[in-house]
Amino acid sequence: MASVPVQTDSRTDPDHWEWQYLDLMRRIWEQGSERQDRTGVGTRSIMGTMLRFDLAGGAMPLVTTKRVYWKTATRELLWFLTGKTNIRPLVLQGVKIWNEWPHANYVRETGEEIALDDFVARIAEDQEFAARWGDLGPVYGKQWVDWPTYEPVGDGTYRQGQGVNQVAEVVRSLKENPGSRRHIIEGWNVAELDSMALPPCHKTYQFQIGEGRLNLVLYQRSCDVALGLPFNLWSAAALLRMMAQQTGYEPGELVWMGGDTHLYLNHAHLVEEQLSRVPEGAPVLELARTPDSIFDYRIEDFVVSGYAPQAPIAAPVAV
Known part of the structure; x- marks a missing residue:
């Protein structure tokens, strides 16, 4: 398999969280299996991956080796929470x-x-x-806050019932039953996949409370490491911070788990450039206020400091 030569990194800060991300990118590019995909672009892919981040002290997994537009990712997250599509x-x-x-x-x-x-x-x-x-059809937010239900009418037919607000239910269950193993937000509604513009990639969120801290495992069935993953990490960490604030816990660990974890073949220039860079800085997120509910956050509530990213790296989106 041909591969793009990458510069050996100089780990001036070997404990910087971002080396996990860069090491994953390098492993996929050098060792991943090359395969055709839905978009026709082609990928290099590995199956089954994991990254871990401790959010103590306001720390956030915000990539520094290229600019990540975290406000864009946050606006998307807030849009999900409206249930709009x-x-x-x-x-x-x-x-x-x-x-x-x-x-x-x-x-x-x-x-x-x-x-x-x-x-x-x-x-x-x-x-x-x-x-x-x-x-876009019933994508992420629709499933998160209005998962469809159906109830029998009595003549063998069904009518649509009241939707399930999974996000509100998790907030409630974290407060009322903190030891539960069922604090889950699920996006993979099999019955509605064909109606979605894109079936959910980041599909399953499971929260857990341990030693007074709120932890989150996110399982992502399909992950574009170059363009998608930096957004996904930020959004999951932001959601964890919001849920922790709403339920009275300290933010804990974000564990990200990937299924088909891939790089697109037309992102070679991005991979080569990003792997030549060294992460630096420690971005911190402050939530400027405590809204009345998880659904009342505004973009102005998210204040980031300590973020001095290197230049952006443009690359095409595979549709």
Whole structure:
């Protein structure tokens, strides 16, 4: 297997958490199996991975060897918590990370070769157009706060019941039954996968309380290490911090577990550049206030200090 040469790292701070991330990237690129995938781009992949981060003292797993737009990731997380599935609220905030999927769907269904930027501008300007073409189906937030239920009518048929707010239920159970092993938020709704623009990648969140600290295991079935994982780590850690604040515990450890963990073949330049860099700095997150509920956070509540990232590295998104 051909591989991109990478610079041997100079570990001026061998205990920096980010070496876990860079070592994973290097291992995938040098040892991963090369395979075709849904996008047609091709990947190098390994199966079954783990990263661990201690969030004590406000520490956050925010990648420093390239700029990560943590406010964008936070806005997406807050959007998930609304249960909304249309990209328009994100577009109006300048968040672009979901635009390619509805754009590709529009081009496929209409045959109109509209440029992505023009499509997004129309989503922002035209509410009716956004309602028709901007929806992603029942993705993450819908499952998190409104998991569908069905109840028997009595004649052998069923009607839709009240949705389950998994996030609210976990907050309640952490307060009322801290020793439970059922503090879980699940996104993988088998019955609705075909209706989603993209089935959930980060799919299962399990919280646990130990020694007065709130811990979180996130299982991710599919992970784009170059573009997706830095966002996923930040968002999971931010959610853990929010849940800890809402339930009165100190933030503990984030354990990230990956299934198919991969790098896209057209990200060679990103891999080569990022593996030549050395992590530095210790970003810290302060939550500026304690909202009344997990659903009341605003972007202004997230204050980051100590983050001086190296230059961004652009790479295409595989759709």
